[in-house]
Amino acid sequence: MPAADPRRSAAAGVGALTGVVSYAVQRLVDLVTAPDVGPVLAQLTIPYFWRCAFALLHAILAGMLCYLAVREPDEAAAVERAVLGLVWPVLALGVLAMGIWP
Amino acid sequence: MSLLLFTVLGRLHGLLGVLALALLAHPVLSKRNLRLWERGAIGLIAAAGLSGMVIYPAYRRLHKPDLLERAPDVALAFEWKEHVAAFALCLALGAALAEGALAKRLLAGALAAGLLVAGLGVWVGSVSAAR
Numbered sequence: 001m002p003a004a005d006p007r008r009s010a011a012a013g014v015g016a017l018t019g020v021v022s023y024a025v026q027r028l029v030d031l032v033t034a035p036d037v038g039p040v041l042a043q044l045t046i047p048y049f050w051r052c053a054f055a056l057l058h059a060i061l062a063g064m065l066c067y068l069a070v071r072e073p074d075e076a077a078a079v080e081r082a083v084l085g086l087v088w089p090v091l092a093l094g095v096l097a098m099g100i101w102p
Numbered sequence: 103m104s105l106l107l108f109t110v111l112g113r114l115h116g117l118l119g120v121l122a123l124a125l126l127a128h129p130v131l132s133k134r135n136l137r138l139w140e141r142g143a144i145g146l147i148a149a150a151g152l153s154g155m156v157i158y159p160a161y162r163r164l165h166k167p168d169l170l171e172r173a174p175d176v177a178l179a180f181e182w183k184e185h186v187a188a189f190a191l192c193l194a195l196g197a198a199l200a201e202g203a204l205a206k207r208l209l210a211g212a213l214a215a216g217l218l219v220a221g222l223g224v225w226v227g228s229v230s231a232a233r
């Protein structure tokens with residue numbers, strides 16, 4: 001079924017995938033750079049919340065950029081097709097990457 | 103947050119998550135366009151995520167240090183659950199704005215991630231209670 005607003009749909013898909021990738025990358029960076037779990041637990045700020053907030057911010061920015069950059073319906077359809085094909089690989093890689101424990 | 107409130111909210115969080123998955127399965131598996139079901143499921147996923155974030159600071163303070171001490175593998179499995187839950191939330195929020203086949207695909211991804219989250223949550227809850 002064709003989307004009523006293909007630009008918005010494509011932007012939402014790009015935003016969702018960007019959020020997943022952003023969270024995964026932030027977590028993997030934390031694995032390398034964060035201190036041991038003891039000091040992390042003693043922190044007043046919670047890394048999980050920061051990661052979620054930044055992932056949301058990145059998702060909104062990427063979605064907005066996509067919405068502004070994609071003008072024509074056929075461009076939006078191409079972006080939508082690309083996102084459709086990327087959902088499962090990105091999710092699977094993200095889930096596997098998060099399973100890599102320190 | 104008191105232990106009683108934490109326990110009550112924790113149960114509510116789990117209940118909302120299971121309800122969200124049950125509601126989400128219908129539009130994902132059905133070939134029809136069930137937008138109302140999708141919206142309801144997305145709302146429940148958001149509510150489950152929000153309730154999880156409300157109890158998360160208390161979990162870190164009350165349970166996580168003890169769990170890391172007694173059963174580090176279980177604590178790490180719980181970490182994995184948190185990360186996958188963030189993925190499910192991203193996909194569900196994207197599906198709320200997307201339409202058509204893309205919305206269905208994003209919801210299917212959220213359902214898959216949610217099933218893993220639920221499985222890990224139940225496993226961690228039962229194992230940590232037993233140890």
